[in-house]
Amino acid sequence: MLRISQLNVIFGHGASRNHAVKDVSFTVNKGESFGLVGESGSGKSTVLNCISGLISDWEGSIEIDGTVIGSRRDMSFYRKVQMVFQDPYGSLHPRHTVDKTLKEPIAIHGLGDANNRVERVLGEVGLGPQFRFRYPHQLSGGQRQRVAVARALILEPEIILLDEPTSALDVSIQAEVLNLLEDIRVERNLTYVLVSHDLAVVSHMCDTISVMSQGETVEVISREQLQNEDIKRRYTRQLLTASKGYDRAAIDQFQDF
Amino acid sequence: MNQEPLLHINDLNVTFPSPRGAVHAVQNVSFSMGKEKIGIVGESGSGKSVTGRAILRLLPPYAQVNAGAVTFKGQDLLSFTEKEMRRIRGMQISMVMQDPKYSMNPVRTVGAQICEAYTIHRKVSRKEARAKTMKMLEAVRIRNPEQVYRLYPQEVSGGMGQRIMIAMMLIPEPSLLIADEPTSALDVTVQLQVLAIMDDLVTQRGMGLIFISHDLELVSSFCDRIIIMYGGRIMETLDACDLHNSTHPYTRGLLNCLPRIKGEKGRLQTLVRDASWLESDFSIPKVG
Numbered sequence: 001m002l003r004i005s006q007l008n009v010i011f012g013h014g015a016s017r018n019h020a021v022k023d024v025s026f027t028v029n030k031g032e033s034f035g036l037v038g039e040s041g042s043g044k045s046t047v048l049n050c051i052s053g054l055i056s057d058w059e060g061s062i063e064i065d066g067t068v069i070g071s072r073r074d075m076s077f078y079r080k081v082q083m084v085f086q087d088p089y090g091s092l093h094p095r096h097t098v099d100k101t102l103k104e105p106i107a108i109h110g111l112g113d114a115n116n117r118v119e120r121v122l123g124e125v126g127l128g129p130q131f132r133f134r135y136p137h138q139l140s141g142g143q144r145q146r147v148a149v150a151r152a153l154i155l156e157p158e159i160i161l162l163d164e165p166t167s168a169l170d171v172s173i174q175a176e177v178l179n180l181l182e183d184i185r186v187e188r189n190l191t192y193v194l195v196s197h198d199l200a201v202v203s204h205m206c207d208t209i210s211v212m213s214q215g216e217t218v219e220v221i222s223r224e225q226l227q228n229e230d231i232k233r234r235y236t237r238q239l240l241t242a243s244k245g246y247d248r249a250a251i252d253q254f255q256d257f
Numbered sequence: 258m259n260q261e262p263l264l265h266i267n268d269l270n271v272t273f274p275s276p277r278g279a280v281h282a283v284q285n286v287s288f289s290m291g292k293e294k295i296g297i298v299g300e301s302g303s304g305k306s307v308t309g310r311a312i313l314r315l316l317p318p319y320a321q322v323n324a325g326a327v328t329f330k331g332q333d334l335l336s337f338t339e340k341e342m343r344r345i346r347g348m349q350i351s352m353v354m355q356d357p358k359y360s361m362n363p364v365r366t367v368g369a370q371i372c373e374a375y376t377i378h379r380k381v382s383r384k385e386a387r388a389k390t391m392k393m394l395e396a397v398r399i400r401n402p403e404q405v406y407r408l409y410p411q412e413v414s415g416g417m418g419q420r421i422m423i424a425m426m427l428i429p430e431p432s433l434l435i436a437d438e439p440t441s442a443l444d445v446t447v448q449l450q451v452l453a454i455m456d457d458l459v460t461q462r463g464m465g466l467i468f469i470s471h472d473l474e475l476v477s478s479f480c481d482r483i484i485i486m487y488g489g490r491i492m493e494t495l496d497a498c499d500l501h502n503s504t505h506p507y508t509r510g511l512l513n514c515l516p517r518i519k520g521e522k523g524r525l526q527t528l529v530r531d532a533s534w535l536e537s538d539f540s541i542p543k544v545g
Contacts, residue, residue, distance in 0.1 A: 012447060037449075039444035039446070040415075040444055076344065083276035085543045115360060141301075145286055169469065170300040170301055171300070171471070171473075171511060171515055172300060172510065172511065172514050172527065172528035174514070174516075175515075175516070175525040175526065175527050175528070176527050177518065178525055179524050179525055179527065182524065183524075184535070197444065197445070198516075199518055200516045200517055200518050200520075201516050201517065203516070203517075203520075204516035204517070204520060204522065205516075206524070224523075227518060227519050236444060239446070240518070242445040242446045242448075242449050243518065244478075245475055245477070245478030245479075246449060246452055246453075246456075246472050246475060246478040246479040247449075247478065248453060248456065249454075251449050251450055251453040252453075254446055254449070255545055
């Protein structure tokens with residue numbers, strides 16, 4: 001479904017040159033969830049931004065459904081690939097109601113039947129009709145993230161890119177949003193690429209997990225391997241130890257990578 | 258612990274006026290602590306930060322704070338004037354905030370700011386203060402203190418910023434440190450390293466620590482006791498080792514909705530909130 005090979009991204013030049021993504025390659029099959037995990041600055045979000053077209057200056061190849069796509073994308077690309085962002089407070093237009101936000105992609109793509117589509121998608125993400133004409137400030141964080149998911153779903157895409165979809169939410173709300181994402185994926189046979197810094201979230205949602213550090217892929221492991229701690233690289237092991245909580249003795253063994 | 262608690266709070270209430278009636282942010286909160294690490298855990302809006310700030314009287318003037326008693330080392334903090342409170346802040350009780358970038362002065366070097374924290378409470382020469390600052394920077398494991406001394410807050414990374422903040426807060430040698438989400442903005446490994454530094458210093462100096470966080474698992478592995486707050490009230494207070502045996506429905510709900518690396522793939526449990534938790538006569542159901 002999605003094949004990335006030898007992706008390279010370089011920001012800046014001269015002294016401020018930053019090789020943010022180095023030779024990253026992975027393949028995601030249809031209906032699968034693929035997780036990208038790493039610490040800040042590891043390049044995980046940059047990879048997602050390259051796929052979605054938010055960064056146009058990259059080298060390598062991105063293939064969707066066997067078609068190679070370049071840095072310019074056409075309308076049909078956006079019908080296939082949609083994205084949900086990290087911050088539900090920043091990614092919704094503050095002066096647009098939920099209804100207006102959701103109708104915009106329909107108008108852009110000339111799909112018609114807007115009212116029914118909005119009604120259907122709101123039901124699907126678990127927001128009642130009473131939320132339809134509210135502004136973002138009248139919604140809680142979890143409800144806003146549901147609107148963001150609805151906006152991605154309304155074009156009936158096949159691939160959804162999720163950039164830290166729950167890191168701004170409380171754990172109880174995170175559980176609801178993760179459940180929603182999983183239900184939708186099963187129902188519509190969607191393909192997910194999920195970026196997160198939280199190993200537990202990624203291992204809950206994804207079958208295959210790629211660990212990134214400083215722009216490079218450290219290791220690609222399956223969910224079972226992570227659960228059985230069948231890990232080859234030191235970096236991944238340290239990340240796993242750190243996600244288990246505070247252990248004074250283990251912290252002294254930490255290294256900088 | 259010993260005879261007299263370090264900090265004792267009885268019946269703390271904080272309300273904020275609003276056009277739609279007063280918002281009761283903290284309701285009837287009471288606890289006592291000695292030289293230990295105590296964690297306050299709750300979701301956003303549970304009143305955990307407001308509790309921390311109310312102890313140091315750092316809330317905006319329109320906040321109404323009422324308490325039966327706030328005693329620190331036997332002194333009644335409620336009777337203190339603003340001038341007397343300034344002797345307490347930093348010197349006796351200090352506070353580490355979440356984001357070092359916003360809590361430091363951007364136009365002064367971090368070294369000068371740490372120095373100031375020391376000289377404001379002690380009559381020492383500038384040279385002495387500088388030497389003490391260097392020692393403190395080393396204590397928070399900054400390898401090149403001379404260099405870091407001259408940096409501005411925006412020139413340091415998140416993890417280093419938080420270590421500088423801890424150095425600044427510990428240099429006057431307070432007896433109680435309140436840390437309000439000190440590591441939430443950091444990567445997991447850096448987070449643990451910063452916590453380890455804080456842990457070591459607090460233990461060496463025999464201080465008390467109030468650690469405010471939303472991360473239940475982290476707090477249970479780091480602190481001795483945990484206070485769980487919801488809707489401005491204390492749901493329960495328990496020893497960290499007993500967390501997984503808790504019978505309070507809110508605590509259980511929070512624990513169950515966390516995704517786990519070794520967990521099943523299916524649906525996560527969601528938290529069903531119950532209005533009766535906020536009633537004053539709510540008692541924890543016994544399992545049996």
